[in-house]
Amino acid sequence: MKTLRRRTVMAGAASALALPALPRSGVARQGGWAQVRDAASRYRQLHAILVAHRGETVVAEAFRGSGLDAVANVKSVSKSIVALLLGAAIDRGVIQSVDSRLGDVAPQLIPADADPRVRDLTMRDLVTLRAGLERTSGPNYGEWIASDNWVADALSRPFVAAPGGRMLYSTGSFHVLGAALAEAAGRDLLTLTREWLGRPLDIQVPAWTRDPQGYYMGGNQMALTPRALLKLGELVRQGGQWQGDQVLPEDWIAASLTPVTRSPYSGLGYGYGWFVTQTRRGRLALARGYGGQIVAVAPDVGISVAITSDPTQPARSGGYFGDLMALITDDVLAVG
Structure with missing residues (x-):
């Protein structure tokens, strides 16, 4: 078995989000975040995971794949x-x-x-x-x-x-x-994504698949880095704000995270493009893509999670996606 190349950002190290650090009381959680990394490392399908807690990046690990700064197909x-x-x-x-x-x-x-x-x-x-x-x-x-x-x-x-x-x-x-x-x-x-999200969040948005008429595909095949995904999660967690600017309307974010229907497959609620559910630690919103591409936002505990995975393998609710949900709800949210 090949030795995995691992890239780690520990709590207290320089945050990729360039946001204010937590008070020193947050450093006591270091052991807990290390356990999150260990739990994530057990899933061979998982490529990278980042976790932000109240604006500080506390986990940033690439177990496999292209790393935290290379784009990945985020599917749906x-x-x-x-x-x-x-x-x-x-x-x-x-x-x-x-x-x-x-x-x-x-x-x-x-x-x-x-x-x-x-x-x-x-x-x-x-x-x-x-x-x-x-x-x-x-x-x-x-x-x-x-x-x-x-x-x-x-x-x-x-x-x-x-x-x-x-x-x-x-x-x-x-x-x-x-x-x-x-x-x-x-x-x-593509231009709208770059202007309305990419520019204010300082993330790169490469071109992706277009249809025969030239329309960029809505709903699949975008490619973003894991760090960019975490920024999107933080934008949603903060009610559409980013570094003091209101990038998206707060009421739109609130409506997006309010279920209006339910998935017949996972049983999760669905708002405006986001899956939503309740956990023991409060609300959890999910952007979910084939293979286990995830942006998870738990606004009640101040946590955002970005996960990229092997895009060629399925991630069903009773399989790998269920494992990722357990990782988020039982490990990440328990530390936060």
Whole structure:
């Protein structure tokens, strides 16, 4: 077995977040954070983990993979990022409200032969995965991305539930949302991500997959460093604030972390692009991507967690994802 190259930032060392250090009372937790690192090291699928507690980076470890400063495919964590961009668009008046209809925001996206109900889909329906259209994820994913027009394909699918009804996990819904944001703003999704999140947080956002019409994929395939993911977690934990600036509206973050539906697979609640649940230490919000890519935020105890994992292996609720949830709730939150 090869010896793993490990990169560690201990509590009390220079914080990657460049935020004020904790009072000396926080140093007593060093042993606990070491136990978190040891627990994380046991999962062969896990590449990197970072934990911030009340603004200080207390764990920063890359067991395998490319390290803490190289980009990783964050898979469906992209959905949670697009949801944050929707909040930024509403705050800037690019889109009037979360209840704005697709037919008003970006009518040019709607195929001529689409069901008339497609025009009335709201931004809320899309960002909460309650559009009601047949899913493009799971067994339908390959067929969808093989189509010559991803937006039209997603919007031409039959309704299998009422709009605003039950949750239907579908990358197509977020791809439509991302395209609508681009059309409303007159700039592509990459530019919006860089301007509205990348610039204020001082993170690099490389280009990612585009569809045949040139729309950047909404809901999958973004690539960010683990350190950038931790900054996004801290932004959410602080109610949209970053280093004294209100980057995103506080009420949008609050709504994002308020469940409006529930995943039929994990049982977790779902708000505006974020999974949400209650733990013994309070609220926990999750951005979750295939393979075990995670941004976790526990605002009641001041903790943010970023995890990257092998993107080629599944992470199901009863398997590796369940292990990661236990790591967060039983180990990380117990120390915090």
